[in-house]
Amino acid sequence: MPMLALCLPILPGKMEKWQAMMDHIKSTSEFSKSREAAGVHERTFLQRTPAGDLLIITLEGNDPAASWAEIMSTMPAEFIEFATDAHGLDVNASPPPLPELIFDSRP
Template identity: 35%
Template sequence: MKKLVAMAVPVAPGKTELWESFMNELQSKYKQQFADSRKKFGVRERTFIQKTPMGDLVLVTLEGEDPVKSFNDFTHGQDEFTKWFVEKVNEIHGMDIRVMNQEAMPTLVIDSEG
């Protein structure tokens, strides 16, 4: 049974253009590596931008058999794509996703179907 996890991550002030460039690279130069990475870890990723008066938020959903494990497995990868991805996230969001643990992951609190 597939599960879904969603994360809201603030974009650091002044980093929205850098985030947009990052997304463009993921959709062009790194498109195949991004798709292969998510397939390898058994997860589908969808990313959204939410503009708010308090700043921009990136909303990320991961869907798969165990999306939290997939996230953790990916972030600890040593290949060049993963290192580049983790570095970009740190630069844009000011957070090191390699050190996020189970307690830092979002918790589902309500589901209209369950």
């Protein structure tokens, strides 16, 4: 099944806010239902590094790039504000190029 991986920084000083949002997301089915409606299975990873913390998102589905576009266009205002503050994500800006798959151990 096609997969897309995205990486976003967790901006300095925003870890507590990020963790609070993740705790909220995990406590409700609304977030999962939005991913199901977009046709993807999302997995979210936290990668701590000496250079800073990163959010790694994988989306798996028939067309994860289209699902990502749908998710971005239907994001609630509260989550847009959070994503802007915690990750520096501007949902109104032109999207950056999607990641390029470099290696897959399963040809």
